[in-house]
Amino acid sequence: SQQGEEDPQALSIQEGENATMNCSYKTSINNLQWYRQNSGRGLVHLILIRSNEREKHSGRLRVTLDTSKKSSSLLITASRAADTASYFCATDAGRRALTFGSGTRLQVQP
Amino acid sequence: DAGVIQSPRHEVTEMGQEVTLRCKLISGHNSLFWYRQTMMRGLELLIYFNNNVPIDDSGMPEDRFSAKMPNASFSTLKIQPSEPRDSAVYFCASTSWEGTEAFFGQGTRLTVV
Numbered sequence: 001s002q003q004g005e006e007d008p009q010a011l012s013i014q015e016g017e018n019a020t021m022n023c024s025y026k027t028s029i030n031n032l033q034w035y036r037q038n039s040g041r042g043l044v045h046l047i048l049i050r051s052n053e054r055e056k057h058s059g060r061l062r063v064t065l066d067t068s069k070k071s072s073s074l075l076i077t078a079s080r081a082a083d084t085a086s087y088f089c090a091t092d093a094g095r096r097a098l099t100f101g102s103g104t105r106l107q108v109q110p
Numbered sequence: 111d112a113g114v115i116q117s118p119r120h121e122v123t124e125m126g127q128e129v130t131l132r133c134k135l136i137s138g139h140n141s142l143f144w145y146r147q148t149m150m151r152g153l154e155l156l157i158y159f160n161n162n163v164p165i166d167d168s169g170m171p172e173d174r175f176s177a178k179m180p181n182a183s184f185s186t187l188k189i190q191p192s193e194p195r196d197s198a199v200y201f202c203a204s205t206s207w208e209g210t211e212a213f214f215g216q217g218t219r220l221t222v223v
Contacts, residue, residue: 031210042114042201042214043153088153092210097143097166101154 005101006089012107019076021104023089024069030092032065034074037086037103046074046087081110114204116215123222128190131218133202135183142185143212145201151172153201159185171196192222 001047007022025032029094031050048088049056049065049072056063064074086105114135123129135142143158157167162179170177174193179185189196199219203212 025120033211035212041202042216044214045211048211090212096141096160096205096210097155097158098210098212099155100145102152 006087006088008104009102010069010105012109013053013079015079015081017079019079019083019108021074021087021106021108023072023074023101025072025089025091026070027093028049029067032063032072032077033090033092034061034063034072034086035088035090035100037088039085043088066089073099076106079106079108081108084108114213114215116200116202116218118218119216120219121221123220125193125222126191127193127222128188129196129220129222130202131187131189131200131202131220133185133187133215135185135202135204136206136213137183139204139213140182140207141205142179143203143205144185144187145203147199147201147217148197156187156200162166187209189220192220194222197221 005024013019029051031048033048034046035074037043042083047061047063049063060077065072084107086103089101117132141160144156145153147153156169157177159179177187199212199217201217203214205212
């Protein structure tokens with residue numbers, strides 16, 4: 001079963017705009033991770049935020065975590081056509097195996 | 111390091127045939143995960159190993175599925191007999207002992223006709 005649910009399911013923006021994706025989860029977690037999947041490829045780790053952190057930055061990525069609401073958001077600033085991909089949140093609830101959400105398909109129009 | 115390597119990349123087989131998917135972990139990683147991805151169900155964890163020992167196989171759909179890790183760097187996922195509903199992309203991923211960041215292979219796209 002899906003631990004996380006991403007919202008929206010699909011997002012289409014113009015190059016240069018910001019893209020925000022949200023993730024909700026159900027159980028207590030040790031950390032939450034975001035992954036990207038290009039079409040026909042495997043998932044690639046983007047960023048990890050621990051349960052005691054509220055915000056983290058990495059380049060054009062900004063992740064927030066609200067454990068009281070069991071939610072996280074991923075912001076991609078100044079998007080590029082190359083950011084077109086599906087984005088997944090994944091939660092680590094302490095058993096080492098990650099549980100993935102349903103994903104957001106991002107389309108960045110050049 | 112070449113990363114996690116899966117083979118084959120594509121497999122088309124007839125219903126009832128045995129299918130074996132292969133995965134080579136990143137050197138030094140000690141946890142191995144098999145996931146299945148479909149449009150309907152997303153990414154599902156099938157089974158995972160820690161130090162070659164299966165820890166949780168509750169995601170394995172049924173007895174037709176089996177997974178082994180004969181050594182620290184290699185794993186197989188076998189489906190026997192295969193059915194059309196097994197059609198999906200199968201991923202393996204590995205992590206090191208010190209973290210949970212998962213490194214994924216490129217996947218095997220399985221089509222059972």
